[in-house]
């Protein structure tokens with residue numbers, strides 16, 4: 001169930017799940033995924049260039065393009081099947097392009113006004129990801145990271161654990177998602193991505209803002225590159 005390196009889980013979770021991802025993320029979060037992505041969007045307004053790391057099937061990428069249609073947006077993901085799905089879904093958007101690349105080896109040769117990532121931080125080493133992002137960020141630009149967190153409140157924790165026990169059983173009926181439903185709760189319980197990214201951002205001179213969402217079941221951290 002456990003894994004030495006969270007990155008090893010990425011091919012296990014994502015190689016065969018692109019087709020059903022949009023429905024699964026909607027239903028398993030009771031629609032909260034959409035609420036959380038709207039919270040990410042609240043931090044965006046007049047950016048001209050946006051890089052959406054770990055764009056997956058392009059759910060957030062599309063929402064960014066709809067909110068700021070004048071922006072040029074790149075969606076980037078390590079998993080080819082997800083990028084293919086995103087390309088197919090968003091082919092009518094002239095201002096979105098896609099790159100198949102590892103965010104921990106980010107090398108795009110250009111800078112952005114904003115870099116977003118939803119559900120990526122827990123798979124990466126904070127020092128590597130933040131430094132890569134800073135190297136691709138214009139002065140005054142923002143890095144907006146979002147991911148699941150293990151709730152601190154005891155009652156919410158009980159409900160959270162109960163819910164993941166149900167998902168564990170559901171996994172027997174949706175084989176492609178079984179590994180995710182079995183291993184994801186352990187990863188969320190053991191990761192302290194928020195503290196790691198907060199410290200790394202501060203150590204690298206970024207101004208940091210944190211936001212807990214839905215009883216502490218997910219969080220957003222925004223790092224601004226001060227001019």
Ligand SMILES: C[S@@+](CC[C@H](N)C(=O)[O-])C[C@H]1O[C@@H](n2cnc3c(N)ncnc32)[C@H](O)[C@@H]1O
Nearest residue numbers: 054055056059077078079082102103104118119
């Ligand atoms: C749960 S999906 C999230 C997709 C999208 N951000 C969303 O919110 O719907 C996680 C995505 O992270 C991608 N991913 C994981 N590690 C990555 C890395 N090092 N570089 C780029 N993408 C990565 C996976 O391929 C997968 O598509």
